[in-house]
Amino acid sequence: MTHHSTVGSTEKVRARRRGSRKLLAVAIAAIAIAALGACSTGGAAPAKTVAHGCGHGATNLTFWGWPAGYNLAVSEFNKTHPDTCVKLENAGASTAEYVKLSDAIKAGSGAPDVATIEYFELPSFEITHSLVDLSKYGVSSVKTNEAPVAWSQVTQGSAQYAMPVDLGPLALFYNAKEFKDNGLTVPTTWSDFATAAATLHAKNPKLGMTNFDPESTQDVLALMQEYNAFPFTYTGGSTIGINFTGTAEMAFANYWQGLISKQLVTTAGDFSPQQWANLDSGANAARLSPAWGPVGMQLSIKNTIGNWVTAQMPQTTAGGQLSGNWGGSSLAVVAGTKHAKQAAEFVKWFGGSADAWKILSGPVAGAFPAYVPLLNDSTFQARTLKITGTTTPNTVFAQAAQHMVDPQWPPIMTAAATQWTSTFAGVTKGTETLPQAFTTYQAQLVAYAKAQGFTVTTN
Amino acid sequence: MADQLAQAAPTGTSLRIRRPSAGPSRTARRGKVRQWPGAVFIAPHMLMLGLFMLVPTVYAIYTSLYTTKLIGGTSFSGGANYVTVLQSSQFWDGVGRVLLFGVIQVPLTIALAFFFAAIFDAGIVRFSRFFRTVFFIPFAVPGVVAAVMWSFLLLPGFGPYATFAEALGLGKLNFFSSQLILPTLILIVIWEFTGYNMTILYTSLKSIPREVTEAAIVEGASLWRIILRIKLPMVMPTVVMLVFLNTVGALQLFTEPSILAAFQPQAISFGFTPSLFVYNTAVGSGEYNLGAAAAVVLALIIGLLSVAGLAVRRRDGEFS
Numbered sequence: 112m113t114h115h116s117t118v119g120s121t122e123k124v125r126a127r128r129r130g131s132r133k134l135l136a137v138a139i140a141a142i143a144i145a146a147l148g149a150c151s152t153g154g155a156a157p158a159k160t161v162a163h164g165c166g167h168g169a170t171n172l173t174f175w176g177w178p179a180g181y182n183l184a185v186s187e188f189n190k191t192h193p194d195t196c197v198k199l200e201n202a203g204a205s206t207a208e209y210v211k212l213s214d215a216i217k218a219g220s221g222a223p224d225v226a227t228i229e230y231f232e233l234p235s236f237e238i239t240h241s242l243v244d245l246s247k248y249g250v251s252s253v254k255t256n257e258a259p260v261a262w263s264q265v266t267q268g269s270a271q272y273a274m275p276v277d278l279g280p281l282a283l284f285y286n287a288k289e290f291k292d293n294g295l296t297v298p299t300t301w302s303d304f305a306t307a308a309a310t311l312h313a314k315n316p317k318l319g320m321t322n323f324d325p326e327s328t329q330d331v332l333a334l335m336q337e338y339n340a341f342p343f344t345y346t347g348g349s350t351i352g353i354n355f356t357g358t359a360e361m362a363f364a365n366y367w368q369g370l371i372s373k374q375l376v377t378t379a380g381d382f383s384p385q386q387w388a389n390l391d392s393g394a395n396a397a398r399l400s401p402a403w404g405p406v407g408m409q410l411s412i413k414n415t416i417g418n419w420v421t422a423q424m425p426q427t428t429a430g431g432q433l434s435g436n437w438g439g440s441s442l443a444v445v446a447g448t449k450h451a452k453q454a455a456e457f458v459k460w461f462g463g464s465a466d467a468w469k470i471l472s473g474p475v476a477g478a479f480p481a482y483v484p485l486l487n488d489s490t491f492q493a494r495t496l497k498i499t500g501t502t503t504p505n506t507v508f509a510q511a512a513q514h515m516v517d518p519q520w521p522p523i524m525t526a527a528a529t530q531w532t533s534t535f536a537g538v539t540k541g542t543e544t545l546p547q548a549f550t551t552y553q554a555q556l557v558a559y560a561k562a563q564g565f566t567v568t569t570n
Numbered sequence: 571m572a573d574q575l576a577q578a579a580p581t582g583t584s585l586r587i588r589r590p591s592a593g594p595s596r597t598a599r600r601g602k603v604r605q606w607p608g609a610v611f612i613a614p615h616m617l618m619l620g621l622f623m624l625v626p627t628v629y630a631i632y633t634s635l636y637t638t639k640l641i642g643g644t645s646f647s648g649g650a651n652y653v654t655v656l657q658s659s660q661f662w663d664g665v666g667r668v669l670l671f672g673v674i675q676v677p678l679t680i681a682l683a684f685f686f687a688a689i690f691d692a693g694i695v696r697f698s699r700f701f702r703t704v705f706f707i708p709f710a711v712p713g714v715v716a717a718v719m720w721s722f723l724l725l726p727g728f729g730p731y732a733t734f735a736e737a738l739g740l741g742k743l744n745f746f747s748s749q750l751i752l753p754t755l756i757l758i759v760i761w762e763f764t765g766y767n768m769t770i771l772y773t774s775l776k777s778i779p780r781e782v783t784e785a786a787i788v789e790g791a792s793l794w795r796i797i798l799r800i801k802l803p804m805v806m807p808t809v810v811m812l813v814f815l816n817t818v819g820a821l822q823l824f825t826e827p828s829i830l831a832a833f834q835p836q837a838i839s840f841g842f843t844p845s846l847f848v849y850n851t852a853v854g855s856g857e858y859n860l861g862a863a864a865a866v867v868l869a870l871i872i873g874l875l876s877v878a879g880l881a882v883r884r885r886d887g888e889f890s
Contacts, residue, residue, distance in 0.1 A: 210853055238640060326835055349641040380835070384728045522640065529840065529854030536836035540748060559855070564641030 165189055165196030170453045172197045175212065176227035177204040178277075178440070180476025184467050188460055195453045197225075205229065206525060209236075216241045216445065224448040225458060229440045230264040231329070233273055234345060234522040236443065242272040243444040248455035250274060253463040260515040261481035265441050267347045272443060274458035276471070277478035279401035279438030280511035281337055282504070284408075287420040289396045293318075297422045301338070301366060304425040308375035311396060319374065321397045322389060323367050324381040325538035325545060328531040329437055334399065336435030336516040337424050338363045345521045350566045353521070355553040357570065361546055368545040371538070378539045387411040399424065401437040402479035402508035409498035416497055421504040423511065434511035436518065439481065479508060486512055523560055530555055627869070634863035640856075651863035660841035661864060665871065667752065668843050672820030675756045680812055682760065683767035688797045690768075691775040702772065705765040713762065717829035720758045725833075746830070746837035758826050763819075767812050774808040775801055810886065814879040821872050824849070844868045 165171075174185065174197050185199045200223065202208045209232055215222035216239070228236060236242050245251070251271055254262055261275035285297065293311050298304040308320030324330055335341050340359035344352030354360060370376040377395060379385040389395040391412040398404065400421075409416060424434055442458040444451055461467050468485050471478045485491050486509045494505050521527070534552045537543035543551075553569070560567045637647040655661055686705060690698040708716065723729050724745040735743040745754045778801055786796045802809075824845035831838035831846075840854075841847035848868065852861025 206854075213856075384725065388727070526855035526857075529850055532835045533840040536839065539836050542748075562639070562857075564639035 166193050169194055169196040170450050172225060172448075172450060172454055172457060173223040174199050174225040174442075174457075175202040175208055175223040176225075176442075177201050177208065178227065178476065178478065180471065180473065180478070181227075183473075183475060184461060184470045187466060187470055188457060191466065192457075192460070195457060197457055202226075205232075206528070209525060212236075212445070213239070213241070216447070219447070222445050222447060224445060224450055224454045226443055226445055227276075227440050228273060228443045229438070230261075230275075230436070231332075231518075231520040231524045233265065233441065233443065234267075234347075234520050235524055237267060237272050237347065238522040241446050243446055243448065243451050243455070245271040245274065245444060245455050245458070248452055250455050250459045253459060256463050256483050258481045258483060258486065258512050258515070260436060260512070260517050261439070261441075263517045264520075273441035274443075274462040275439075275441050275481040276462040277403070277439045278481040278512055278515075279333070279403055279436050279479060280434045280508050280515055281333055281399055281401055281424050281437060282434065282507045282511050283397055283422045283424050284400035284405060284419055284504070285397035285422065286390075286393065286415055286418045288415070288418040289318075289393050293396075295396070298425045299423070300429050301425045301427055305366070305370060305375070308370060309373070312373070312375050316374070317394060319377045319389070319395055320370070321399055322377045322379050322381075322386050322395050323371065324386075325367075325371075325378060325535040325548065326532045327381040328528045330381055331535075332518070333401070333435040333437035335360070335363055336518050337433055338366075338427055338435075339433065339516065341516060341518050343519055343521045344568070345519045349564065350568060351521045351523070351560050352568045352570075353553065353556050353560060354569055355549040355556075360549060364544075364546040364549045368538075371545070382407075391415055402505075402512070403438060403477065405496055405498055405504055406477045409496055412498070417500040419498045419500075420502045421499065421507040423507060432510075432514040434515050436515050439479075479512075481512070521560070523556075523563060523565075526559055527556060530559070630862040630865055633859055634866050635859075637859050647859075651860050652867065654860060655864045655867050658841070658847075658864075660839075661844060661847050661867075664841040664844045664847050665868075668821050668823050671752060671756060671759075671823060671843075672817050675759055675820055676813055676816040678756070679760050679763050679816060680767055680771075680809060682764045683812075684771050684802070684809070686764070687768045687771035687775055688801065690772055691801075692793060692797065694793070702769070706769055707765065708762050709766040709769075711762070713825035714829055716758060716762050717826045718833075720754075720761075721830055721833040724754060746834040748837070751830075751834075751837045755823070755826055755830070759820075759823075763816065767816070770812060771805060771808060774805040778804050807883075807886070810879075810883055814876070814883070817875065817879070818872055821868075821875070844871075 172195060176199060182199050185197050188197055189195070202211045202223075208226065209228070212222065212226055212228075213236070233242070246269060253274075257275050258278060261278055265271055265273040265275050283297070289295075290297065293314050295307045295311060296303075298307045304320065311318045311320055323334075332341070338359065340357070340363040342353060342355045342357070342360050344354075355364075367376070371378060377386075377389055379389060386395070387408070390398060390408065391414050393415070398408070400408070405419065405421075408419075423432065426433060442461055444454040444458060448454055463482060465484065468480055468482050470476060472480055472485060472491065480486055480491075492506045492509055493503050495501060495503055531552065534555060535545075535548045538545050538548050557567050557569060634651050635646060635648060636644050637650060638644040686701075689695055690702055695701065711719075724731050726732050726744040726746060727742065729745075731745065732743055735741075744750065782800060782804070783796060786800055791800070822845055823843045827838045827842050827846055828849070831842075838846070840850050844864070845868065848861050848864045851864055852858045
């Protein structure tokens with residue numbers, strides 16, 4: 112249970128379908144247990160945080176969000192903005208929330224004024240005209256305060272469909288002691304990375320360089336961004352580009368399949384007890400970690416606390432600085448709200464104010480900011496964690512946040528993620544290769560997109 | 571339940587006997603008077619049945635005839651969704667899987683349930699009331715909780731059972747591998763439902779008149795002979811009904827695999843069971859129309875099996 116409560120408390124798995132499903136399962140379990148307990152106490156408390164201190168006559172806003180610590184930021188907003196009263200409701204994490212949200216929008220009632228939406232899901236709501244264009248409410252003025260990639264994720268042309276909150280830039284998080292003991296230098300290119308993995312494996316066949324979970328949609332797609340092999344293109348409208356079989360994409364698939372076949376990397380499920388055990392026993396010497404990763408990781412390992420050092424991701428070309436994004440979410444104002452102006456004011460404050468970020472980057476929420484003043488803040492960059500000893504991970508992650516590939520998500524990501532797990536399961540089991548899975552998935556997704564009426568380009 | 575049935579029978583008989591003495595007009599009037607309380611009593615049930623069964627079913631059939639696209643909106647598509655479902659290998663793989671699941675799980679569950687019901691009924695076990703309660707507890711545990719609990723118990727590498735299997739020299743057992751996932755689900759479902767089936771069979775066994783057993787003992791029949799040759803045939807209608815109920819349940823298998831999927835996504839595919847196919851198509855992929863068509867096809871399959879089951883029960887003389 113430790114592992115799951117860890118995931119739950121950090122809420123960092125929001126970027127991942129499986130993570131959120133896991134949360135859902137744990138939440139269901141928790142609710143069930145609470146309900147059993149409630150037999151004697153007379154009823155479980157509703158999963159609702161009603162803000163305190165809302166005065167009479169204040170405009171009421173409903174806000175759907177699940178990440179940890181959001182309730183604290185909402186209370187702060189309500190305290191400092193007496194004219195608006197935000198009520199935070201947890202309508203489930205990630206996909207669970209999106210299903211409810213799109214159903215409520217279709218039904219024409221029951222939708223909130225504001226909702227947490229991950230970047231990859233925004234186009235799915237944009238295409239159904241479900242989000243309010245915030246550029247009409249003066250929110251665009253905060254553009255310079257947001258990391259360029261985050262800003263690009265929430266905008267389509269001149270329209271702004273959400274306010275960025277957090278980000279998940281990738282970095283190489285490695286066990287410095289294990290590297291030193293095995294005479295490894297920190298790899299700066301993917302080719303160095305494979306060489307180092309082979310060296311490590313030759314010294315001890317039980318050791319793998321890192322973990323690669325083929326079934327983890329968002330993890331693989333983040334790594335593909337960083338590899339300059341992102342398979343999707345979409346700029347609004349009815350044309351989608353899907354290309355899992357292009358040169359760069361196949362190079363990516365072949366690279367990782369090579370490491371998997373030679374057992375230089377493990378294929379445990381992301382956030383599974385097996386993965387944490389591998390990281391703690393040395394069976395994995397490194398983790399390709401998003402910025403929000405270390406906080407949760409240090410609660411799930413014990414033997415290697417203090418050994419972990421952060422470095423820039425290995426690059427496809429020497430001297431590059433690219434990073435990919437895994438996770439991160441935004442706040443969108445839902446079309447049909449009667450209080451778009453107040454809602455816009457709230458999301459602007461939530462994602463783009465020092466007051467909000469004081470709470471959001473704090474110990475409870477632990478979000479990694481897309482908010483540039485904090486990214487550049489020397490105190491923020493100098494923070495250390497138990498797991499990192501005296502080294503400062505935020506220095507590297509903040510740098511990575513400024514050099515991220517801007518992925519264009521297609522408006523079919525829910526279906527894409529649903530089909531992904533089944534299609535890629537064979538790679539973990541060893542019954543198919545990653546390039547084969549890419550080829551199968553390409554055909555599936557193109558067929559789905561065409562069935563949905565899209566024009567599909569595949570190059 | 572058996573006691574109530576036993577009391578109901580004589581009352582009915584006495585009514586039938588009394589009726590002829592009353593005039594025909596009186597009978598008719600009484601009949602009319604009697605009809606409306608009956609209607610009132612079944613009204614809530616019929617209302618719920620209508621609201622939560624009939625209306626959604628009709629709506630599902632209606633929805634399944636249309637296709638909604640993200641680009642292009644909704645249009646009538648006739649049987650196109652049905653063609654897609656009928657041609658989907660994923661859907662039929664799921665149907666095949668639940669049939670295989672049912673063929674193994676249903677007989678095992680009922681055999682185990684009968685075994686325990688019979689030994690408790692025979693009174694050869696002490697504290698049988700306590701054990702009956704213990705056996706029934708898994709049924710009281712919601713399926714979701716059971717699935718979450720088993721996910722932890724069977725966790726590869728870390729769960730107590732995997733550790734135990736390794737200590738026994740069975741190597742690193744992965745209960746969620748493609749070979750073992752179906753046996754694992756069968757295990758979980760048997761654990762959940764044996765107690766429930768046992769309780770029904772126990773009640774049924776208890777309703778067998780004592781004299782029958784006593785006569786058999788006097789004739790020198792052994793315990794197992796009494797159980798297998800005398801009691802089992804007498805509770806056969808109950809067994810047939812349980813086979814039918816359990817089979818329908820097996821075909822609708824959803825909760826356990828969908829919860830396991832959250833812990834072991836590689837073990838449970840998109841269309842692992844037909845119900846999961848319906849759910850993943852509708853909710854996971856946003857293809858509600860296609861999901862509705864798959865649900866209708868699944869309902870037809872279960873309907874056909876139900877009709878076949880009824881035919882068997884009628885042949886056996888359970889209904890006139």
